[in-house]
Amino acid sequence: MVSDSDRDPRHHTRKMRARLEETINHLREDIDKVDEPQLKAMFETSAEVLEGLRTAFSHYETRSESAWR
Known part of the structure; x- marks a missing residue:
């Protein structure tokens, strides 16, 4: 069974970050x-490429980019 935290995308x-x-x-x-x-x-x-990916995950979490709203 999947827990509630496992269903939360931010988890x-x-x-990943x-x-x-x-x-x-x-x-x-x-x-x-x-x-x-x-x-x-x-x-x-x-490292620079992965920093970009880390930033993309962060933007998804905070919905700070229009693509994630």
Whole structure:
């Protein structure tokens, strides 16, 4: 049986934002651990893309964009 919190979209968006935040932080931490410039760039680009996704989840939660109203 599905609980009420499982039915609340904000429950899921918060969990996804937290996971994205963990991955963003991990990518940024690993930039200093590698020497290859292309890999550093890929990690930074990936973190930036995930930040955009995290922002989209936040906008969905707060209904701050017209697409989510």
